Amino acid sequence: MQTMQVDLGDRSYPIYIGENLLSDKELLLKHIRGSQVLVVTNETVAPLYLDRVLNNLSVMKTSHLVLPDGEQYKNLQVLSSIYDKLLNDKHNRTTTLIALGGGVVGDMTGYAAASYQRGVDFIQLPTTLLSQVDSSVGGKTGVNHPLGKNMIGAFHQPRCVLTDCLTLNTLPSRELSAGIAEVIKYGLIADADFFEWLENNIDKLLAKDMTALTYAIEVSCKTKADIVAKDEREGGIRAILNLGHTFGHAIETAQGYGSWLHGEAVAVGMKMAAEFSQQLGWLDSSVVGRLTCLLKQFNLPVESPEGMSADQFMSLMSVDKKVLDGRLRLVLLKHLGEAVVSSDFNNKVLESFLDEQCH
Amino acid sequence: MQTMQVDLGDRSYPIYIGENLLSDKELLLKHIRGSQVLVVTNETVAPLYLDRVLNNLSVMKTSHLVLPDGEQYKNLQVLSSIYDKLLNDKHNRTTTLIALGGGVVGDMTGYAAASYQRGVDFIQLPTTLLSQVDSSVGGKTGVNHPLGKNMIGAFHQPRCVLTDCLTLNTLPSRELSAGIAEVIKYGLIADADFFEWLENNIDKLLAKDMTALTYAIEVSCKTKADIVAKDEREGGIRAILNLGHTFGHAIETAQGYGSWLHGEAVAVGMKMAAEFSQQLGWLDSSVVGRLTCLLKQFNLPVESPEGMSADQFMSLMSVDKKVLDGRLRLVLLKHLGEAVVSSDFNNKVLESFLDEQCH
Numbered sequence: 001m002q003t004m005q006v007d008l009g010d011r012s013y014p015i016y017i018g019e020n021l022l023s024d025k026e027l028l029l030k031h032i033r034g035s036q037v038l039v040v041t042n043e044t045v046a047p048l049y050l051d052r053v054l055n056n057l058s059v060m061k062t063s064h065l066v067l068p069d070g071e072q073y074k075n076l077q078v079l080s081s082i083y084d085k086l087l088n089d090k091h092n093r094t095t096t097l098i099a100l101g102g103g104v105v106g107d108m109t110g111y112a113a114a115s116y117q118r119g120v121d122f123i124q125l126p127t128t129l130l131s132q133v134d135s136s137v138g139g140k141t142g143v144n145h146p147l148g149k150n151m152i153g154a155f156h157q158p159r160c161v162l163t164d165c166l167t168l169n170t171l172p173s174r175e176l177s178a179g180i181a182e183v184i185k186y187g188l189i190a191d192a193d194f195f196e197w198l199e200n201n202i203d204k205l206l207a208k209d210m211t212a213l214t215y216a217i218e219v220s221c222k223t224k225a226d227i228v229a230k231d232e233r234e235g236g237i238r239a240i241l242n243l244g245h246t247f248g249h250a251i252e253t254a255q256g257y258g259s260w261l262h263g264e265a266v267a268v269g270m271k272m273a274a275e276f277s278q279q280l281g282w283l284d285s286s287v288v289g290r291l292t293c294l295l296k297q298f299n300l301p302v303e304s305p306e307g308m309s310a311d312q313f314m315s316l317m318s319v320d321k322k323v324l325d326g327r328l329r330l331v332l333l334k335h336l337g338e339a340v341v342s343s344d345f346n347n348k349v350l351e352s353f354l355d356e357q358c359h
Numbered sequence: 360m361q362t363m364q365v366d367l368g369d370r371s372y373p374i375y376i377g378e379n380l381l382s383d384k385e386l387l388l389k390h391i392r393g394s395q396v397l398v399v400t401n402e403t404v405a406p407l408y409l410d411r412v413l414n415n416l417s418v419m420k421t422s423h424l425v426l427p428d429g430e431q432y433k434n435l436q437v438l439s440s441i442y443d444k445l446l447n448d449k450h451n452r453t454t455t456l457i458a459l460g461g462g463v464v465g466d467m468t469g470y471a472a473a474s475y476q477r478g479v480d481f482i483q484l485p486t487t488l489l490s491q492v493d494s495s496v497g498g499k500t501g502v503n504h505p506l507g508k509n510m511i512g513a514f515h516q517p518r519c520v521l522t523d524c525l526t527l528n529t530l531p532s533r534e535l536s537a538g539i540a541e542v543i544k545y546g547l548i549a550d551a552d553f554f555e556w557l558e559n560n561i562d563k564l565l566a567k568d569m570t571a572l573t574y575a576i577e578v579s580c581k582t583k584a585d586i587v588a589k590d591e592r593e594g595g596i597r598a599i600l601n602l603g604h605t606f607g608h609a610i611e612t613a614q615g616y617g618s619w620l621h622g623e624a625v626a627v628g629m630k631m632a633a634e635f636s637q638q639l640g641w642l643d644s645s646v647v648g649r650l651t652c653l654l655k656q657f658n659l660p661v662e663s664p665e666g667m668s669a670d671q672f673m674s675l676m677s678v679d680k681k682v683l684d685g686r687l688r689l690v691l692l693k694h695l696g697e698a699v700v701s702s703d704f705n706n707k708v709l710e711s712f713l714d715e716q717c718h
Contacts, residue, residue, distance in 0.1 A: 035684055080435055087506040092682040115474070117680045118501065118512045119592075142477065147446035153477045154513060233478075321476045323451040325394055 002214075004221055006137060007229040011157040015137065015221055017214065021164040022049055022125065025056040031123055031160040034094030037062045038086060040109040041100040042069040045127055048170050053100055053125065063089040067105065072258030074104045074144050076152065082112040096121040096159070102128035102175075103135035103262065107150070110141030114156030122158045127167040129179025129213070130263050133186075133220035136161045138228040138238075144257055148319045149249040155233055163221075165214050173206070173299070178263025180205065180298045181244075183216050185270060186223040188291065189240050192337035194219050199290070202297050239322055240339040243331040244269030247304075250316035254308055260301075267300035276353050277332040280345055287336045303359070310354035361573075363580055365496060366588040370516040374496065374580055376573065380523040381408055381484065384415040390482055390519040393453030396421045397445060399468040400459040401428040404486055407529050412459055412484065422448040426464065431617030433463045433503050435511065441471040455480040455518070461487035461534075462494035462621060466509070469500030473515030481517045486526040488538025488572070489622050492545075492579035495520045497587040497597075503616055507678045508608040514592055522580075524573050532565070532658070537622025539564065539657045540603075542575050544629060545582040547650065548599050551696035553578050558649070561656050598681055599698040602690040603628030606663075609675035613667055619660075626659035635712050636691040639704055646695045662718070669713035 001018030016027065037060045041050055046066045054062060065085045067078055086095070097120060099109035106124050113122035124136040142153020168176065180198075187195030198205075204212040224241060231238040248269030252260055274291050277283035295302050304313075322329040322341065328350075329343040360377030375386065396419045400409055405425045413421060424444045426437055445454070456479060458468035465483050472481035483495040501512020527535065539557075546554030557564075563571040583600060590597040607628030611619055633650050636642035654661050663672075681688040681700065687709075688702045 076435060076439055083504055083511055084506075087504055087510060087678055090677050092678065092685070093680050094684055115501075115511050115513060117510060118499070118514055140477070142474075145442055145446055147443075151446060151476060152442055152474050154474060155477055318449050319446055319451065321452050325453055326451070 002218055004218070004225060006157070006225045008157060008232055011139070011232075013158055013160050015161040015163060015225070017163045017165065017217055017221065019164065019166050019210065021162045022052050022167065023056075024162070027162060028056050028123070029059070032060065032096045033121060034096060035061055036091050036095040037098060038082075038089070038091060038095060039064040039098045039100055040067065040082060040105060040112070041065075042067045042105055044069040045101045045105070049100060049127060049167065053098070063091070067108070070258040071104055071144070071252070071262065072256065074108055074257065076143055079108055079112060079143050082108065083116060086112070086116055091116075093117045093120055096123060098123045098125060100125045100127065101131070102126065103131040106131050106135050107141050107153070108143055110139070110156055110158065111143060111153050114141050114154035119156065122156060124158045124161040126161065126163055128171055128175055129168060129217070130175070130182055132163045132165075132217050133179060134182045134224065136163070137221050137224040139232070147253070148316070149252055149257075151319070163217060165210055165217065168208055168213055175261065176206070176208070177299045178261040181263035181267040181270070181295070181300055183220050184291070184294060184298075185241075185243050185266065186220045188270060188274075188333065188336065189243050189331075189339035190223050190227070190337055191219070192335075195336060199294055202294075206298070239329075239341045240331050242322065243333070243339055244271075244273050246317050246320045246322065246328075246330055247272045247313070249320065250313050251305060251308065253316050254312055255305055260305070264301050267295050268302060268304055271295060271302045272304065272357060273331060274333055276330070276350070277334070279349075279353055280332070283333045283335070287333065290336075304357050306359060309358055310351050313354045313358070314351060361577055363577070363584060365516070365584045367516060367591055370498070370591075372517055372519050374520040374522060374584070376522045376524065376576055376580065378523065378525050378569065380521045381411050381526065382415075383521070386521065387415050387482070388418070391419065391455045392480060393455060394420055395450050395454040396457060397441075397448070397450060397454060398423040398457045398459055399426065399441060399464060399471070400424075401426045401464055403428040404460045404464070408459060408486060408526065412457070422450070426467070429617040430463055430503070430611070430621065431615065433467055433616065435502055438467055438471060438502050441467065442475060445471070445475055450475075452476045452479055455482060457482045457484060459484045459486065460490070461485065462490040465490050465494050466500050466512070467502055469498075469515055469517065470502060470512050473500050473513035478515065481515060483517045483520040485520065485522055487530055488527060488535055488576070489541055491522045491576050492538060493541040493583065495522070496580050496583040498591070506612070507675070508611055510678070522576060524569055524576065527567055527572055534620065535565070535567070536658045537620040540622035540626040540629070540654070540659055542579050543650070543653060543657075544600075544602050544625065545579045547629060547633075547692065547695065548602050548690075548698035549582050549586070549696055550578070551694075554695060558653055561653075565657070598688075598700045599690050601681065602692070602698050603630075603632050605676050605679045605681065605687075605689055606631045606672070608679065609672050610664060610667065612675050613671055614664055619664070623660050626654050627661060627663055630654060630661045631663070631716060632690060633692055635689070635709070636693070638708075638712055639691070642692045642694070646692065649695075663716050665718060668717055669710050672713045672717070673710060
């Protein structure tokens with residue numbers, strides 16, 4: 001088992017990465033401060049892992065809640081059902097919420113924990129690659145609004161994250177690929193060597209080789225944890241973690257949450273960000289080529305969805321959280337392994353770029 | 360104009376108290392960092408003061424939203440309409456939300472600001488005595504759940520509070536009295552001299568003598584600000600500000616939000632807390648007598664609502680935010696001007712006390 005500390009002063013917490021951690025009762029219990037627990041999961045994950053987690057919690061006063069599965073349920077209505085459960089079961093301010101599942105379960109449970117009685121404890125047990133490498137690190141929690149992804153939320157750090165890599169054995173391959181999209185992102189924004197390692201380990205990763213997957217998770221978490229430690233509330237550098245997300249969120253919102261997986265939309269978004277960087281003369285075309293090839297080999301999409309227009313992109317991107325005083329800012333690439341947040345482009349140039357991308 | 364600093368490190372902010380501050384354009388503008396503003400108010404306050412505030416903001420890109428008036432609208436559905444407005448008008452992370460109204464508008468707008476894009480700026484323009492002395496100090500924001508008051512929320516400090524005492528001229532006398540209940544609370548928990556001053560200034564306060572009201576607001580804000588500065592997130596001492604609130608919240612929830620005013624429920628709750636303290640042998644009966652007399656002279660209720668049972672009180676109080684590991688804690692009085700948070704009583708004794716109180 002690897003232990004990695006996310007360094008955030010009095011909100012620091014450990015990420016444990018290893019095999020079979022869901023069966024490690026002691027590890028879980030030592031991070032629970034009170035005597036009440038609510039485990040939140042979804043209908044896909046519950047039959048696979050819920051009993052194992054509940055068994056570990058037999059000494060606690062434990063409730064559980066099974067949500068429907070999918071990004072389309074990451075909204076205020078479903079969030080509300082978590083509050084209902086907490087109040088019906090009389091959970092008080094010393095309770096701990098445990099998220100067992102992927103990014104949607106983690107983001108919603110984390111936000112319920114941030115807001116229930118103005119903040120209670122929270123533990124993540126991520127069971128998808130995407131949540132293991134991305135949403136479980138850094139304390140971003142929240143839900144979607146029909147007009148924008150993750151528009152309602154809070155920064156709320158967990159007490160710990162237990163990443164059991166063996167849960168990936170039950171992950172559908174489409175979701176594995178969606179997680180890989182975020183893994184590739186870390187190579188693109190911060191680590192050219194890791195990008196190259198990914199190019200050399202495609203088959204192993206797709207075949208769920210545990211050594212390769214564990215290494216990819218460790219590097220990803222480490223990269224993200226280092227960036228978050230420098231800028232917890234995204235005043236600056238943290239924004240580079242959003243490479244591909246401005247375009248990607250627009251795609252997810254336009255297509256209806258749940259139709260594209262988050263990682264799929266980010267894959268197209270990263271490709272668009274790289275290509276736009278190249279058009280601006282900032283990035284060598286070979287990087288765009290290598291990225292496109294890598295995404296395709298992981299069975300990820302590289303083209304924006306049919307029927308989306310440049311206008312639709314521009315309108316949806318105008319509420320992006322990186323907009324500053326009305327100016328859209330994008331995460332763009334200077335080199336492989338080096339990203340910048342910039343508004344140093346002409347909006348007309350962006351619009352005509354989007355026009356080319358749409359079909 | 361008085362300026363009072365709430366001392367919370369990098370979340371410190373000033374409270375300005377004076378006459379005609381709603382017309383002070385410069386004072387408002389200097390606390391707004393971006394170029395977008397959303398003013399949230401309610402249907403009662405809008406015809407009185409909204410235009411004046413909007414006039415001050417003519418240089419900004421300003422939206423406004425008028426909510427229905429009443430505690431029964433302090434819920435997730437109405438909160439959601441604030442997010443809708445923000446997104447429809449394309450407010451970004453540099454926007455400022457301005458709450459113009461009483462505690463309900465302030466708590467909901469503050470919570471919308473805490474959670475929109477994971478946190479934006481927020482300014483309070485309180486127009487009721489209750490919000491001027493209580494809800495605008497200390498950063499508690501949130502909404503109610505059908506099963507419990509303020510169960511969903513966040514700590515989110517405003518950039519500033521502008522208290523225009525002249526707004527009290529339009530405040531209905533029932534609401535003035537409800538505000539006085541919280542003013543009396545500060546005397547009870549921390550300042551026996553101020554309690555005595557209140558006993559000596561009943562007529563002036565009821566007649567809305569501006570000098571007396573301004574003094575009462577200043578002492579109240581100062582008392583609360585001092586306590587909050589010691590314990591922003593209510594790990595300890597801050598809980599004494601909840602004197603009367605455990606009983607009071609149970610009354611508000613049982614009666615249906617909006618039927619009793621918050622201050623009215625707190626008045627009964629304080630009387631109950633004082634009487635229970637006396638039964639435990641902690642408080643002299645003369646204090647209970649003086650408190651009862653003072654509340655009555657301010658036209659506040661002192662008896663729990665007809666039809667409420669001890670069981671109903673116990674059940675509603677079991678989700679109180681001060682419950683610790685299943686043990687109910689109450690704010691009780693040791694002396695006039697000295698409160699403690701305690702679970703040092705037998706639940707059976709509390710139940711039989713509640714039985715006596717119910718009718």
